[in-house]
Amino acid sequence: MLRASPLTQSIGASPVSTALAREGHPISVVEFDELPADSSHRLEIEDGRLLVMNRPAGPHIKAAQRLVSHLNDQLPDELEAMLEFQAELVGASPRRIPDVVVCGADACDQVRVRAEQILLAIEIVSPGESAARDYIKKPAEYAANGIPNTWVIDIQENPLSLTVYTLDDTGQYHFTSPMTGRYTGAIGGHEVTIDLDALTGPRRKRN
Template sequence: MLVQAIEQQTPRLRLVSADEFEKMARLGIFGHEERLELVDGAIIEMSPQGPLHAALVRLVTKILTAAFAQFEVFTDRPVSLEERSQPSPDVCVVRGELKDYLERHPRPEDLLLVVEVADSSLGFDLGAKAAAYARAGVPTYWVLDVQGRTLHVHEEARSDGTWQSIRVLSGLDNTGLPHITVNDLTMP
């Protein structure tokens, strides 16, 4: 009896660039109702927004719009990070004016703050997304944990995809913005 060793190989993924991702979208390869984003070359299907998630995104947007009156605050808009990453954060605060973003997405140097509201996506938002934002040099990244009613504040990005400072705040803890606590962001 002849026994052959079968070599196990992990299948290789075909990763796409942000340019390829945008071209596929323009060509109609994705459905209009699909909520997709590109992280590290992988096309990620985003979870549908439930009522609480949508309400918290709106609340955070209102609070940040008031706190950053001299900047633009975008909701669910793609940002161009690296060649293979174009996530769509729930909320982001950017330098400049709306007219600056008519022909391009915000880039890392435009971003002041990126916020993800995490209901079912906490692990991904604290893992792969946090690393992508850090590698791109985003200065501040917040993850609002809906279930835990906590705010993960990432600051001082490192090029290796880690953060110098990560704080987990809750309740009356101040977010680092004047007069804004975690409770203000999570609703009663």
């Protein structure tokens, strides 16, 4: 039986991750940043505890990849959309991994992106995930960190829906009703249009 206390243990000379054994256990940022890479799970800190999630698969990956491609086709060279770029936040959940972030292109070579560098954080809701986390908890954290916009794209819905969260002068998000079809909005002052129906299903040629 794996012990929950160490970050790693050794079998012979090979270190193995005990991240799964530490699921839900308190963890500091220093301890978290020293965890071995885990290609089969997505690791975050939530309310001071280690959160271990299965990596996205299937339609979730397709939607995220297409979204990044659509955004980067429209964004200026100084901005870039990135998949699963670890975010450095302040508060009880200091390590999060949005499905997509838009930030300055100069931040893309960093190990993680700081909250003040993020113009847009995007969460994709898919079956088997916590919708409450994506719709409520993470947006509240992103607002508290001053991230100007968050999108929540729900691929469980038919048709797909998008909820847009925008930071107001009080530091709180106000959000739209779920939208379907095509959405046009600004990211860092640059207008983009996303066809939500094109994020899943057969690939389409774009005009």
